Amino acid sequence: MRNFVADSKHSSRRGFTLIELLVVMAIIALLAAMLLPAIQRARESARRTQCINNLKQLSLAAHNYASSFRSFPSGWVQQILLDDDGEEIDGPDNANVNFSEPAMIPVDTDTSQSSQYQLTEWELSPWWGWQALILGEMNQANINIDFEIWKFSDDSKNASTVGIESYMCPSASLPSDRPRGLGFSSYRGVGGVLQGYSNIKPYSGNYTGGIFGKNSGTKFRDVPDGESNTLLFGEGNFGFWADSHSALAGSVDPASGLHEGKNFDGVPYHSSSGAPYHMTFGSWHDDVIHFALADGSAKSMAKNIDANLFRQLCVRNDGERMNGEW
Numbered sequence: 001m002r003n004f005v006a007d008s009k010h011s012s013r014r015g016f017t018l019i020e021l022l023v024v025m026a027i028i029a030l031l032a033a034m035l036l037p038a039i040q041r042a043r044e045s046a047r048r049t050q051c052i053n054n055l056k057q058l059s060l061a062a063h064n065y066a067s068s069f070r071s072f073p074s075g076w077v078q079q080i081l082l083d084d085d086g087e088e089i090d091g092p093d094n095a096n097v098n099f100s101e102p103a104m105i106p107v108d109t110d111t112s113q114s115s116q117y118q119l120t121e122w123e124l125s126p127w128w129g130w131q132a133l134i135l136g137e138m139n140q141a142n143i144n145i146d147f148e149i150w151k152f153s154d155d156s157k158n159a160s161t162v163g164i165e166s167y168m169c170p171s172a173s174l175p176s177d178r179p180r181g182l183g184f185s186s187y188r189g190v191g192g193v194l195q196g197y198s199n200i201k202p203y204s205g206n207y208t209g210g211i212f213g214k215n216s217g218t219k220f221r222d223v224p225d226g227e228s229n230t231l232l233f234g235e236g237n238f239g240f241w242a243d244s245h246s247a248l249a250g251s252v253d254p255a256s257g258l259h260e261g262k263n264f265d266g267v268p269y270h271s272s273s274g275a276p277y278h279m280t281f282g283s284w285h286d287d288v289i290h291f292a293l294a295d296g297s298a299k300s301m302a303k304n305i306d307a308n309l310f311r312q313l314c315v316r317n318d319g320e321r322m323n324g325e326w
Contacts, residue, residue, distance in 0.1 A: 047169075047171045047285075048171070048290070051235070051290050052299070052300070053298075054187070055235075055291065055292035055298040056292060056297070058166070058233050059292040059297075060296060061134045061138050062134060063296055064137040065133070070219060071218055071219045072212070072216070072218045072219075073134055074130065074133065074214070075130055075244075075247050076125070076127050076129040078244070088200055090200055091202055092126040092202060093274060094202045094245075094276055095152055096121060096122075096124075097122045097123070097179045098121050099121060099122070101177045102120050103118070103175050104119075105237045105268070105279075106265055107265050107282075108260075108264065108265040110260065117268055119238065122243075122276075123274065123277065124242075125151075128151060128244060129189075129241075129242075129246065129247030131167060131185055131187075131241035132145055132241065138164070138166060143159050143162050145159050160182055161180070162183055163183040164183055167183065167187060168184055169235060172184070172186050173284060174238065183240060183242065184239065184240060185236075185239040187234070187236060188236040188239065188246070189249075190211055190231040190233065191205065191207030191212050191213055191248035191249065191250040191314075192211075192315050192316070193207065193209050193210070193251045193253070193311060193314060193315060194207060194249070194250040194252050194253070195207060196256070196258065203271065203275040203276055204244065204245065204276075205250075207250045209314070209316060209317065209318065210314055210316060211223065211230065211232055212247070223294055224316070225312075225316055226295075227296075228294075229293075229313065229322060230293060230294040230313065230314075231293055232291075232292045232293055233292040234289065234291040235285075235289050235290050236279060237279060245277075246279075249281045251263060251307075251310055252266060254307065259279075262280060263310055264281050264282050264289055264303045265280065265282040266280035283303075288300050288303065289301050294316070301326050305324075306324055309322060309324040
């Protein structure tokens, strides 16, 4: 009986050649290059949807607040100090917060090669803003802020470190090491038109015509332009929810020179040491920014929207006819 032994020299099994391996690797790399942008776009689309949902939740909370207290929350609550002649005088100082990790904020500027602004510090306001006032309506009542005690007390500081997911845009790229553990905020109330910034401590912003402002108490009847034509909340690139300097933004007059005349992603305004870094509306969604309206809806807005139309949307009572669409 004859036994046959397989001859390895004539075996039908063989390995890949170097050229074949290189071709396969090239095909895999090409497929990955084609698929990765699609995956990233899908993820960003999901993040945009979540951002809009956050704004809807904020508008619902503001409506519930108005139902309970007969007005929208104040943009921020500030104790006004007066001298003997009834003139406003300096209030408390801001609290400086240094960052262990810089925050790189996208900006739209015509005079700089950079498209980012580096924040290495912040001046925290001694006053509470609307973000703190609606915590109960946001199902965050367990934060339990005691508004009767000093804003910079230990109890208030501890409350300010609670991170609130609904206050954060999921696309925001902010330091993982939160400065002093403070909770971030990506959303700002609409203050109408930005008039400038006070030279009296703590150097708050001056806004007019919007739903929110200093010690405001806007009611639905105070929105004669119509809730569907009036902006309520919008996105911001950076802020802390326990900081009234992070509470509002508004339409910027291009002639004012503030923020280089930009409504969105404007260069932060910082007048001097001890003064806050004021910021405009802005987003991490490239050319799109999201807003909630006073009727409770939320939608996307192109950042190249006509400046006059944007101003009309920010102001609740100008009575002007809006011919543009967004």
